Amino acid sequence: MDEDKINSEDNTDEEIVISEEERAYIRKMLEKLIDLGMAAVYGDEDDSEEFAVFDHEGRKDRCKAVCCSFVFALTKEEVEKGIVKWNPKRPYFIARDEDGYCPHLNRETLKCKIWDDRPLRCRKYDCRKDPNVWVDWEKGIINKDAFLHLPKKD
């Protein structure tokens, strides 16, 4: 069985090792959730939620904008506006490229190319509160599992 070592870009020396089988299982479960319409991982929109605006520039070397690889459903208004790309195989979930990331993400700067028109989910998502991304935001400790859903790089 091929094994793949994944080093997270955090402050610890620990590493996790997952097999190709485990990676395939994670991907399969994610696909299943999407098929069931349950992959809008952050739940229903909540109008009482504030937009998340905070300085995370200094963290991108660790998080690598992994939030821009998460899958979620667009709102009807966003689909009708026609700016945000959605996945034709799974309307109307946001599109993802082969590398697992959003087509609107600039891969070099890790900045959103449609910032002013980014989806509501992107505006409200606060990674500081998401243990799937940060084990400890204040200390800058990333969750080692945060990247497991992404396709393996050659």
Ligand code: SF4
């Ligand atoms: S639309 Fe922008 S902020 Fe939202 S996932 Fe894509 S690149 Fe990230």
